[in-house]
Amino acid sequence: MTDHQTPIPNTQYPISRPKHPFVVTVLILLVLSYTALGWLGFIEALRHWNFLQEIPLAVPPLYLALRSAFWGLIGLSLMWGLWVGRAWAWYAAQISAGLYAFYYWLDRLFLAHPSVIAERWPFALGLTVLCLVYTFVVLRLPRSRRFFKI
Numbered sequence: 229m230t231d232h233q234t235p236i237p238n239t240q241y242p243i244s245r246p247k248h249p250f251v252v253t254v255l256i257l258l259v260l261s262y263t264a265l266g267w268l269g270f271i272e273a274l275r276h277w278n279f280l281q282e283i284p285l286a287v288p289p290l291y292l293a294l295r296s297a298f299w300g301l302i303g304l305s306l307m308w309g310l311w312v313g314r315a316w317a318w319y320a321a322q323i324s325a326g327l328y329a330f331y332y333w334l335d336r337l338f339l340a341h342p343s344v345i346a347e348r349w350p351f352a353l354g355l356t357v358l359c360l361v362y363t364f365v366v367l368r369l370p371r372s373r374r375f376f377k378i
Contacts, residue, residue: 249369254362254366255363277293286338287339306321318367321367
């Protein structure tokens with residue numbers, strides 16, 4: 229190519245895609261942390277299966293394992309969708325955040341020992357609200373909406 233020729237833009241195979249907004253990257257890390265907790269819970273339920281069957285639990289050990297694996301799977305797919313900027317992930321992140329918070333509190337209220345709830349509920353509630361607010365605010369920012377093509 230000589231100096232007087234201009235390059236032809238490659239519109240069929242774009243080389244770059246929009247850069248992740250920093251706040252979306254932080255959201256992905258937040259989802260990663262919850263996903264990791266889900267998989268760790270699943271692995272620990274399997275590792276300590278015999279022990280879990282021997283102690284008095286409000287639910288069977290299978291519930292604990294499946295609950296953790298479910299949120300681990302949701303988290304993996306959500307992280308991928310958020311990373312590549314899929315429009316469905318924009319919606320799924322908001323729905324998942326709301327469902328996770330709702331489910332977390334139902335699980336906590338019905339399965340946790342009352343003394344644990346009494347001591348730690350203010351911190352858990354604050355963290356829940358903070359994560360929900362962050363998720364919904366981040367996904368509504370104009371730059372995030374452009375990234376997800378919403």
